[in-house]
Amino acid sequence: FFQGAFELGCAVCPIAIKYNKIFVDAFWNSKKQSFTMHLVRLMTSWAVVCDVWYLEPQYLRDGETAIEFAERVRDMIAARAGLKKVPWDGYLKHNRPSPKHTEEKQRIFADSVLRRLEES
Numbered sequence: 001f002f003q004g005a006f007e008l009g010c011a012v013c014p015i016a017i018k019y020n021k022i023f024v025d026a027f028w029n030s031k032k033q034s035f036t037m038h039l040v041r042l043m044t045s046w047a048v049v050c051d052v053w054y055l056e057p058q059y060l061r062d063g064e065t066a067i068e069f070a071e072r073v074r075d076m077i078a079a080r081a082g083l084k085k086v087p088w089d090g091y092l093k094h095n096r097p098s099p100k101h102t103e104e105k106q107r108i109f110a111d112s113v114l115r116r117l118e119e120s
Contacts, residue, residue, distance in 0.1 A: 003066065003067065003070040006060070006066040006067075006069045006070040006073070007066040009060060011057040011058065011059055012057065012058050012059075012069075012073055013054070013055070013057045013058075014055040014056075014058060014073050014076055014077050015052065015053065015054055015055065015077075016051075016052070016053040016055065016076075016077045016078075016080040016081035016083075017050055017051070017052050017053075017081070018050060018051045018081040018082065018083065019048070019049070019050045020049040020050060020051065022047075022049055023045050023046045023047045023048065023049060024041065024042060024045035024046075024047075024048055026042065026048055026050070051081070053080050053081065055076055055077070055080060058072070058073050058076070
């Protein structure tokens with residue numbers, strides 16, 4: 001989900017696409033299959049079936065950052081297509097986060113929990 005379009009200040013027209021695995025799974029796992037073999041599998045399948053929903057154009061709201069705008073649109077797409085929203089992209093299968101990055105995220109989370117406990 002690329003966020004660059006949300007920084008332009010123009011309308012974003014969200015489209016939700018959900019593939020149906022009835023004839024073929026359109027997901028390409030590059031760790032298990034070359035792109036050429038993936039294309040052959042898609043092109044020789046009976047059909048590639050998907051549902052497509054065109055959502056209402058969305059605009060940046062007053063006081064909303066580009067990141068918040070992107071997350072709001074992403075939430076709309078996930079809700080309409082019935083998809084689970086996850087905080088990572090498809091490249092997680094290629095690279096594991098470094099322990100340093102993981103520890104930093106854990107520290108930030110722990111600090112936020114401690115602050116909430118102190119406030120209550």
